[in-house]
Amino acid sequence: MVRGVYIHIPFCHQICNYCDFNKFFFQNQPVDEYIESLGKEMALWKEQLQDAQIETIFIGGGTPTSLSELQLERLLTLIHQHIPMNHVVEFTSEANPDELTLEKMQVMRKFGVNRLSMGVQTFDQDLLKVLGRTHSNEHVYKVIENAKKIDFPSISIDLMYGLPNQTMEQWKYSLQEAFRLKIPHISSYSLLVEPKTVFYNLMSKGKLSLPGEDLEAEMYGYLMDEMKKQGYSQYEISNYSHEGKQSKHNLIYWDNDEYFGFGAGAHGYVNNTRYSNHGPLKKYMQTIDQGEKPLVMQKEVTFTEKMEEEMFLGLRKNAGVSLKRFENRYGQTLTEAYGKEMEELIQKEFIVIENEFVKLTRRGRFLGNEVFQYFLR
Amino acid sequence: MNHEDRIERQKKIRNFSIIAHIDHGKSTLADRILEKTKTLTSREMKDQLLDSMDLERERGITIKLNAVQLTYLAKDGEEYIFHLIDTPGHVDFTYEVSRSLAACEGAILVVDAAQGIEAQTLANVYLAFDNELEILPVINKIDLPAADPERVRKEVEEVIGIDASEAVLASAKAGIGIEEILEQIVAKVPAPTGDPSAPLQALIFDSLFDPYRGVIVYIRIMQGTVKPGDTIKMMSSGKEFEVVETGVFTPKSTQRSELTVGDVGFLTASMKTVGDSSVGDTITLASNPATEILPGYRKMNPMVFCGLYPIDTSKYVDLRDALEKLQLNDAALEFEPETSQALGFGYRCGFLGLLHMEIVQERIEREFNIDLITTAPSVIYDVKLTNGDVMKVDNPSMMPDAQKVAVIEEPYVKASIMVPEDYVGSVMELCQRKRGNFITMDYLSKARVNIIYEIPLSEIVYDFFDSLKSTTKGYASFDYELIGYKESKLVKMDILLNSEKVDALSFIVHNDFSYERGKLIVEKLKALIPRQQFEVPVQAAIGQKIVARSTIKSIGKNVLDKCYGGDISRKRKLLDKQKAGKKRMKQVGSVEVPQEAFMAVLKMDEPNK
Numbered sequence: 006m007v008r009g010v011y012i013h014i015p016f017c018h019q020i021c022n023y024c025d026f027n028k029f030f031f032q033n034q035p036v037d038e039y040i041e042s043l044g045k046e047m048a049l050w051k052e053q054l055q056d057a058q059i060e061t062i063f064i065g066g067g068t069p070t071s072l073s074e075l076q077l078e079r080l081l082t083l084i085h086q087h088i089p090m091n092h093v094v095e096f097t098s099e100a101n102p103d104e105l106t107l108e109k110m111q112v113m114r115k116f117g118v119n120r121l122s123m124g125v126q127t128f129d130q131d132l133l134k135v136l137g138r139t140h141s142n143e144h145v146y147k148v149i150e151n152a153k154k155i156d157f158p159s160i161s162i163d164l165m166y167g168l169p170n171q172t173m174e175q176w177k178y179s180l181q182e183a184f185r186l187k188i189p190h191i192s193s194y195s196l197l198v199e200p201k202t203v204f205y206n207l208m209s210k211g212k213l214s215l216p217g218e219d220l221e222a223e224m225y226g227y228l229m230d231e232m233k234k235q236g237y238s239q240y241e242i243s244n245y246s247h248e249g250k251q252s253k254h255n256l257i258y259w260d261n262d263e264y265f266g267f268g269a270g271a272h273g274y275v276n277n278t279r280y281s282n283h284g285p286l287k288k289y290m291q292t293i294d295q296g297e298k299p300l301v302m303q304k305e306v307t308f309t310e311k312m313e314e315e316m317f318l319g320l321r322k323n324a325g326v327s328l329k330r331f332e333n334r335y336g337q338t339l340t341e342a343y344g345k346e347m348e349e350l351i352q353k354e355f356i357v358i359e360n361e362f363v364k365l366t367r368r369g370r371f372l373g374n375e376v377f378q379y380f381l382r
Numbered sequence: 383m384n385h386e387d388r389i390e391r392q393k394k395i396r397n398f399s400i401i402a403h404i405d406h407g408k409s410t411l412a413d414r415i416l417e418k419t420k421t422l423t424s425r426e427m428k429d430q431l432l433d434s435m436d437l438e439r440e441r442g443i444t445i446k447l448n449a450v451q452l453t454y455l456a457k458d459g460e461e462y463i464f465h466l467i468d469t470p471g472h473v474d475f476t477y478e479v480s481r482s483l484a485a486c487e488g489a490i491l492v493v494d495a496a497q498g499i500e501a502q503t504l505a506n507v508y509l510a511f512d513n514e515l516e517i518l519p520v521i522n523k524i525d526l527p528a529a530d531p532e533r534v535r536k537e538v539e540e541v542i543g544i545d546a547s548e549a550v551l552a553s554a555k556a557g558i559g560i561e562e563i564l565e566q567i568v569a570k571v572p573a574p575t576g577d578p579s580a581p582l583q584a585l586i587f588d589s590l591f592d593p594y595r596g597v598i599v600y601i602r603i604m605q606g607t608v609k610p611g612d613t614i615k616m617m618s619s620g621k622e623f624e625v626v627e628t629g630v631f632t633p634k635s636t637q638r639s640e641l642t643v644g645d646v647g648f649l650t651a652s653m654k655t656v657g658d659s660s661v662g663d664t665i666t667l668a669s670n671p672a673t674e675i676l677p678g679y680r681k682m683n684p685m686v687f688c689g690l691y692p693i694d695t696s697k698y699v700d701l702r703d704a705l706e707k708l709q710l711n712d713a714a715l716e717f718e719p720e721t722s723q724a725l726g727f728g729y730r731c732g733f734l735g736l737l738h739m740e741i742v743q744e745r746i747e748r749e750f751n752i753d754l755i756t757t758a759p760s761v762i763y764d765v766k767l768t769n770g771d772v773m774k775v776d777n778p779s780m781m782p783d784a785q786k787v788a789v790i791e792e793p794y795v796k797a798s799i800m801v802p803e804d805y806v807g808s809v810m811e812l813c814q815r816k817r818g819n820f821i822t823m824d825y826l827s828k829a830r831v832n833i834i835y836e837i838p839l840s841e842i843v844y845d846f847f848d849s850l851k852s853t854t855k856g857y858a859s860f861d862y863e864l865i866g867y868k869e870s871k872l873v874k875m876d877i878l879l880n881s882e883k884v885d886a887l888s889f890i891v892h893n894d895f896s897y898e899r900g901k902l903i904v905e906k907l908k909a910l911i912p913r914q915q916f917e918v919p920v921q922a923a924i925g926q927k928i929v930a931r932s933t934i935k936s937i938g939k940n941v942l943d944k945c946y947g948g949d950i951s952r953k954r955k956l957l958d959k960q961k962a963g964k965k966r967m968k969q970v971g972s973v974e975v976p977q978e979a980f981m982a983v984l985k986m987d988e989p990n991k
Contacts, residue, residue, distance in 0.1 A: 011948050026947065065947050194943045218913070222938030243943040258948055272949040279951055304951070314950060317957060353915065373941030375915055378961045381954075 007057035007275055009257040010088055012043065013268030014080075015067040015286070018104070022137035022203035023165075023196055027270025027284040028067045035286065036072065039269070040080050042290045046267050046282075047087035049298050053275055054265070059088055061095040061254035064118075070104035074112050081116035090117065095253045097122050097161075100148070103140035107151045114155055120252075122192075123148060125162040128182040129175045132168050137203065142182075149186055159250060161190035166228065167221040168196050169204075170214050176224050177231075184235045189250040193228055194243050195221055222371060229367070242321045242373055259322050261315045269299075278305045308335070309382055312342060317377035320356070325364025339363060346379040388578035388607070388642050394460065395644035396571045397602070398518075399467040399482060401507060402492035403500035403859065407522040411492060411554040411563075412466060416633075418560050419452035419464060449485075449588075449600055449646045451630040456568045464567065465646035467587070467602075469506070475734065476863070477680070480509045481587040481662045484678060485602030485646055488516040488571030490563065491538070495521045495529035495551075498537050498830060500859035501800040507542055516571050517542075519549035520563060525556050537827045574604075574644030581672040582606030582614070584641075584649075584665040589656045591710040595626070597653035601665060602646045604676060609640040613668040614651060617675040621658055622668050623651035655710045684716050684732025685793070685864065686739055686843055687776040689757035689886060690746070691728030693968055693977070697752050698727045704750035705729060708742060715742060720777065724884045724970045725755055730777055733759075736843060755968055757886045758983040761840045764791040764867055779885035781874040784925055790872045792890075793839040795862040796821070803829050805854040812853050816841035817870075817892055837862075838870065840890065844983070875900055875929075877907070878921040882971045889983045900930035903983055910979040913937045918973055 016031045016039075017024075047054065062084065072080065097120040098113055105121070113121075125145050126136055133140065145162075152160055162183060166176050183191055198204045198213070207213040216224070229239060237245040241259060244252065257264050266273030270284035280303045283289040292299040306314065312335050319326035331339045340347060347363070350356045355369035355376045369376050383391070402408035452464040469482045483489065489510045493499055510517055519538050521531045531551050538546040550566065552559030576583075588600035608614065612625045629637040630647035641647050653659055662679040666672040692701045705717045716732035733739040739759060746752055763775045766789040767782065775781050797818070801809050803825075810820065810833065818835035826832055837846070842862060850858050873896055877887035887907075891899045900922030907920050913935050922930040940960075946952050967974040 013947070195939070197942070197944050218938040219935075225939055242941055258950070264948060266948060272947065272951070274948070274950070281949070281951075302951075310954075314954070317953070318950065355915075371939045371941060372915060372937055373943075374957060374960055375937065375940055377957050378964075381957055381961055 007053065007263040007265060008059065009061040009063065009254050009262075009264035010059055011254075011264055011266045011268075011271055011273070012062065012064045012080075012084070013067060013266070013271040013282075014064060014069040014072065015039075015269050015284075016071045017066065017068045018071050019137065019139045022135070022207075023198065025199035025202050026067065029286065031071050035290070036076060037079075038290060039286060040072075040076055040083065042293045043080065043267055044083035044087065045293045046299060047083065049293065049296070050265060050267075050275075051087070054088060057089070057265075058092045059090070060092050061257060062088065062093060062097070063122075063254040064098040065122075066099055068101050068104065069098050070100045070109060074106075074108050077109055077112050078116070081112065081118070085116065093117070095120055097252070097254055099124065101140060102144035102148050105148050105151075107154070110148075110151055110157065111155060114157060119157075120159040120161065121148075121152065121157060122161045122163065122252075125183075126165045127168065127171075127175075128179040129171075132171060132175065135169050136165070146186075149188075159190065160188055161192060161246075161252065162188050164191060164193045166193065166195055166224040167216055171216055171224075173220065173223065173227070176227070180228065180231055184231075190244075190246040190252065191232070191237065192244050192252075195225065225371065229370075238323075240323050242370060256322070259318045261311070261318050274306075277311075278303055280304070311335075313380050313382065316343070316380035320363070320365055320369075320376060321373065323364065325359075325362040328358070328361045328363065343380060350376060350379060383640070383642070385579050391463070392576070392578070392642070392644045393573045395463045395465070395574055396488065396567050397465045397467065397486045397574060397644065397646055398488040398490060398515075398567055398571050399469050399486050400490045400492060401469070401503060401510060402522075403494070403497075403503045406492050406494040406497070406500075406503070407554045408492055411490070411520070411522065411552075411560075412468070414554050414557060414560045415464075415466060415564065416450070416452065418564060419454040449631055449648075450633045451646070452632075454564055454568070457565060458568070462568055463644075467646060475738075476505070476509070477734075478588065478661055479506060480512065480678065481585065483509050483513045483515060484676075485585055485587045486513070486515055487574060488518060488567065490567075491517050491519045491542075492522050492554075493519065493534055493538060495524045495531045495534055496526050498534050499541055499800070499826065501798050501832070501861040502859055504541065504798070504800070504832075505861040505863075517544055518563070518566050518570060519544065519546045520552050520559070521549050522552050522554055524551045525553040525558065533827060537830070541826050541832075576603070576605045576643035578605075578607050578642045580605040581670050582608050582612075582665065582667045583672045583674075583676055584608060585676050586659050586661055586663045586665060588661060589659045589713075591656055592650075595650045597656050597659050597710075598648050598650055599653070599659045599665070600646075600648055601641070603641050603643050605643060605672065606667070607640050607642040608649065608665070608667070614649075614665050615668045615671060616659065617664040617666055617672070618660060618679055619658070619663070623653055623658070626650045626652060656713045657709070660713055684714060684734060685839065686733045686735055686759045686761060687730055688733075688739060688759040689720055689722060689725070689728050689755075689777065690717075690731050690743065691722065691725040691755040691757075691886075691968075693753040693755055693966060695726045700750065701729065701746070701752055701754075704746045704752060705731070707750075708745060712742070714738065722757075722779070722886045724886045725757075725968060728755075732776070736847070753966060753977070755886070755977055755980050757980050758889055759843050760890065761793050761838075761843060763872070763890065765789075766791075778874060778890045779888040781888075781890060784873060789869055790890075791867040792870050792872065794836050794865050794868050795839050795842060796865045797835045797837050797842065797860065797862040799833045799835070799850065799858050799860050800826065801831055801833065801854055801858040803831055805857060806831050806833065808853045809833055809850070809858060812846075812849055813837060816846060816849075817895075836865065838868075838892075839864065873924050875903075876923045877903065878919070878923060878928075879907075879911075879973045879975070880918045880971055881921070883923075884970055884975075886970075886980055887983070896924060897929050900924075904930045904932040906982040907979055908932045908934050910982055911973070911975055914973055916972075 015028045017028050018031045096118045098118050099122045198208050232245040239245050240251050263274045269289040272281045280300050282299045283301045289299045400408050450466045454462045467482050469479045521534050524531050535546045550559045550562045583605040584601040584603050589597050610625050615622045627650045628641045664676040709715050714734050717729040720730040765773050765775050768788045813835040818837040821834040824832045871893040872890050873893050875891050876883050904920045904922050917936045918934040920932050921928050967976045
């Protein structure tokens, strides 16, 4: 059963130095046409959408807030037209602090968006510049104030660590600031330098000085400890929230459940098949205009792959993988499928089995990829 | 052809090779000679070579351009037959060079007009002397701004002791002096002597394996005549074969009805491995054998040994197949099965030298697609035990415990290093550091010095080339020859990873340097082995005694935390990539060790990155 919808808005007024998502500089782009294409794309999935019980919608980017109020309104109208909304409990939009005006926020609110995911990244002004972000802390404060004003139900922020020349002190400061603002949900990622980014080019020239593995690990440890102290519970490798404020959308990914992906370069998982859309706008829109789904890749997930994914996605959650659910889904116990691997991982104290769930230990969380590899055949 | 025709033809044959240091213009000169003689234009030459390559592709025939027959119309109006014999240019193949030279009566000595004589050139000149060749000095690159032909002419006279007053001043690149060289070949290089009707004596100077024709044997006829249908006999092994083809390279492989005195060409006789036709051996006729083998034959013995192990243990059989196939074409390659606790099943392989080793290793990885672990190269040690037994050790991990050893002897070489005067200090320092004994030092000219040291071969094998290059900014040239065994105070150094001895990392080191080396190697290994899931101590030990220690930290953090907007395939790809990276490493106990680490002992003079 398909449970979620991801919608990609690939436009930005400013490109961040670390970003390698499918995105385009806003100016001179066919933004309005793109939004219409999104509507048409959803129409092409009409049948599957009708069969689905959509619980979460997530508008990501790029930058959804790069759209004007009018464009936002059109996008949200199309979403309501094509997506069955009766089971939707979580409706998130990403937002840039300096673009999310009170007016845009009100449009979102009007159309049922009930969660904002804000790309704050850091509360250090110098580091913001290094990242190529244009907002300032004041923008963040303002958004939070506005959100309160109109009773916006939920807010999440992204915070990054392991940034160029970032010190432990700078990292602590960013976290303290997030705590002070009482943000109910925080996602926190370490910087990953990807090809085709400004940072990658700098790094290959030897001009990017990163904190290194040990300091990064220290920052991660501090993050987890401090979150706990401040009353957040970690529910996934990179996600922390107040009680009941977990992101249901992201949990669909980790639960190895299905979701639609709409928009240029978006990824989806429907009918046992993982797929992705054309990234280039022209190709994406032309294909839709010809009445075809804009798919560039489709891959049916084999039984073994599905089992592997169940593990390397499920173990990301603090709750871990349910032994019972595994057996129900794959007709064999976890021990039957991965006995040897489990034994070794338990012995290395990377995983534990507790109350019918297998989960990462704290050390295992630091070494997630090492653990996940054990489950790849 | 009858006897008289053969004698007449013989007078017109000139056999020569070109001796030159790398970059002194050997191949350019060879090209010019090819153009000038058979009046091949460079365009035609290219076509011809391309033809050869097509042939190679279609029929799987490999053609080596190392013994070419040319015809030259000299100023005296006569047509001469030239055989230009190429020689390998590396010290590993000294013996093959000496056999190639033995197939000639003359040698063109090419010396760079700016740089003068180099050690490798000198070594080959001495080989030419040994074979009593007429040496024609050519001072090349005279059109370069830095050229100083008079200085170089003097250097040739002083260093080599030959008359260089008639040395040709040439520029192979600009085509200057080529005709003069050809005329000197006619005038000065003696025609071959020998009797075409005498019992056959043909010198094997090279051979290669062709999957369709069997071994192609490169020969020079010293006495007698050979033709298809003859039954030939290898004088060292006594093996007999029936000749299928005889021919020459023009440079295309061209069949001839016979080869006779002075000819340099090839024969095929359905031989299955090059081991059947050892370089230096003499071919004669079974029906009318020569009484004596040509002088100078010796079996080539490997000097450097290392273990080759497939990273993927299931490729052990493939590795054997690969080694067997290479051996078809490489008589000097030796191998025998060996087992390592750390690396599993592999082969101990013997090579002529480091270059030879690298070539074999690279061919196995590239042509046979087998990822290899190569252990650090070792020489053969002569070990006398306290109980009086004597043993040869070519694998450091097999060195007996120190209490059982009375004396260890190791091979020494005489190394000659030619270097500009400014670097004498640093070269001597290097040789001293490599346990060298100073023998002598000669000034070749005002600014150039030839330094002679006796150095243990094991030190040369380690990193001498690289160190010499870096300490002299590439200005030194270097050659060595084996001079025998000498007693040394040597000890075996063991390496422990995670407290377990890794036999493949053991090496032999001089007692006086053992602490220093131990310290260096643990640091090097720490740099080369990636961080593991747990902390790994690295120790160097002599016997039970730990002499150095360092620690590879455990992984701090390796977890992909980015969400990728639901792009699960990407997460999977990243995990697959990390997993594949591990597969390229060798699991030693519980530690993943990359290929380079097993060669770490070779790189100890490099600073850690």
